[in-house]
Amino acid sequence: MRFDTITIFPQMIDAYMNESIIKRAREKKLIESYAHNLRDFSADKKHKKVDDRPYGGGAGMVLGVEALSRALVKIPKKKRQLVVLFSAAGRQFDAAIAARWAKKYDQIVMIAGRYEGVDERIVKVLQATCLPDRQANYLRTRQAGNLQTVSIGPYVLTGGELPALVVIDAVARHIPGVLGSHESLEEKRHGIGVPVYTRPEVFTWRGRQYRVPKILLSGDQKKIAEWRAKRKIK
Ligand code: SAM
DSSP, rough: OOOEEEESOOOHHHHHHHHHHHHHHHHHOOEEEEEGGGGGGGOOTOOOOEEEOOOOOOOOOOHHHHHHHHHHHOOOTTTEEEEEEEEEEEEEEHHHHHHHHHHHHHHHEEEOOOOOOTTHHHHHHHHHHHHHHHHHHHHSSSHHHHHHEESSSSOOSSSHHHHHHEEEEEEEETTTTTOOOOOOOOOHOOOOTOOOOOOSSSEEEEEEEEOOOOOSSSSOOHHHHHHHHHOOOO
16 A cells, blocks of 8 residues: 655654554555655745635635645556545544555545645546546535545644544554554454553552452453453444
């Protein structure tokens, strides 16, 4: 799986991609990550400006469509490419989507917005650039097969870099070989929300003792599985 992120802060993406399980997955060539600096595609060679004031007035700046369009067509295109535009108002990203994307696509291109967001015309540019002609002609929404507008949660962040990393991490976990056997998919092993404990068996803190539930020390795997199943979030 190839991940391409268009951003004005590529080092934010690279920093995360160079640690832990994700770094190992890159070294094993299971995933590739390219953080493209949007400023490199600015027509303004001197100041590398990529934003401007919003039409209609108001505070803040808007990421322009020009450099973004140039960046988009420069990124090598794989056969099963998905393009993701981030917005707090987009479709809620979740575990099922992550698993589906890992199977369905071999490349995810992500546009990380900043400031007041991205010039809305990027949607039309994306439709014209990334979708087959027949789809682009009748498409009226921001969601269409290999073009998705995605939110990672009901809150507004300062930029799309964290959403991009959330997507990379959540999707990568579903690619065979990315997780080692002892890290295998949490949702398959214990289940999401199941409490976990490690040594010491009894933790003493400010005069009180905190114990590991007895069932987990029993060695009775059947009972342990039942105990975990009860606590699992379905
Ligand atoms: N007024 C803008 C809007 O309604 O989208 C807010 C822009 S926000 C300050 C800057 C950028 O952060 C957005 O363009 C988007 O890329 C990203 N962003 C913020 N919150 C997000 C969320 N919950 N999910 C995904 N992306 C988000």
